[in-house]
Amino acid sequence: MAMQVTDPVCDMTIDSEQAAAREVWKGQTYYFCSKSCQEKFRAAPDRYVKKADDPGAHGSHNR
Numbered sequence: 366m367a368m369q370v371t372d373p374v375c376d377m378t379i380d381s382e383q384a385a386a387r388e389v390w391k392g393q394t395y396y397f398c399s400k401s402c403q404e405k406f407r408a409a410p411d412r413y414v415k416k417a418d419d420p421g422a423h424g425s426h427n428r
């Protein structure tokens with residue numbers, strides 16, 4: 366079953382079944398709109414993973 370997921374690199378909302386790439390990091394699966402987003406994530410996952418208690422999760426498009 367497909368679900369809506371957010372590409373952590375570019376903040377794009379994508380369908381998990383249509384993701385171009387996925388990566389498991391620290392037990393969590395992340396989905397990406399493109400291979401280049403996956404590569405950016407791999408290079409610095411800490412930079413892209415939002416903290417669970419991030420209060421700024423309100424549609425911000427900031428990088």
Ligand SMILES: [Zn+2]
Nearest residue numbers: 372375398402
């Ligand atoms: Zn992306």
